[in-house]
Amino acid sequence: MKEDPILSNLITELKRGNLTLCVLSQLKKPQYGYSLLQLLADKQIPIEANTLYPLLRRLEVQELLSSTWDTSEARPRKFYVLSDKGTALLSELGKAWQEHYQRVGALLAEEGHE
């Protein structure tokens, strides 16, 4: 089937809205950029590198993530992990998403929808 550009646009938009939530949820343990990229891809949440890296940086500036440089390996890596503020925010954001997901689900479950 030929991909409908309107549909694919909307799907992209839909996913983009949840991106921050996905990223925060995977940072209870420290990750560096590329490991997080792979982790998310393994869990069926593929994200572009050029979206993820700037996003991590912004979340750090917003103090939701804290970072440390690990120089013990051959290659230095910057590890990100949720800050206290980030942890609190993740829990709130997660709740909000659950509620919203249920409401949208209820809408779609109404008669006349598949």
Added chain:
Amino acid sequence: MSDLIGRYVEETVRHLSLKERAELAKELEANIQDMIGGDDSEQHVEQVLLDMGSPSVLAKQYRGKERYLIGPETFDFYWMVLKLVCLVVGIVTVVITLISLFFTESPVGIGTMIAKPIASLFSALSGAFLWVTITFAIMDYYQVNATLESWDAKALHDLEEAPTRLIKKSDSIADLVGLSVFFLLLAVLFNRPELIALYRKDAAPVPLFIGQALRPYVIGWMATVILSFIVSALKWFKGKWTSTLFVLSASVDLLGIIYFIFVATRWKLYNPAFLTIFPGSMTRWQIIIKAASVVLLILTLIGNGDDAYTVFRRTRPDEAGPARQR
């Protein structure tokens, strides 16, 4: 290969703020190295960097916000102001240049006649463009937003009334252009009062005014024109009548006409030689001036009355209406 990565990283962080650069470059390079993994063949490195997207797009993502000299919210207003300022400045400059060429001492060739106005027009327009743009860029930089106003219940109700009390942009612009030209004429009058004269064949022109006596009055007149100009600009900016605006507008109109009558009835300003030629005598001249004053005053009052009607016809019944919340 690492050279290609280095260049890519350098090109990306070049667009970012100085204090972030070193840190971001180090991190970005580490991430790219991770993505490349063990396979550092040229083909693979190329592929990874191509997938990362162009450095300027990536840098934009890092900044997280667009940067504008003049943002999309202010752009329309900026464009409007720019057009008006250029129009007024352009007309005034060309007229001034032509007049100054016309009255210059030495003879002027046709080339100068064409080249000089174009040159001064170009320099005046560049200046106008520069200053308007700088003003708006500074406003944008400091997030001064002239167009966004508070949105509350009062603003909502004002919306409903607005269409009946709109001030036409074209009217305000015509006012501004007219006032600029008038100001220019006053400037000429100040510098060369003898130009307003009776020109006859085979005789020296007879000036209407006694120049030295007129000058101080012209300065006061220029001040009233500047006041009118400010109020017109305000009307143009607001775009609709408010009672305060009406009071201001009516005040400057009346001030202007009263000042005109005041100057016109200073009989010692007129050159007796002129009056004996044109109306024949001082007495006749006084009658003409007084009649003209009355007509002008009545016209001004009619204009103000018309404005008053526009401003107050809708608000009065509303204020009397009990149901209306304001």
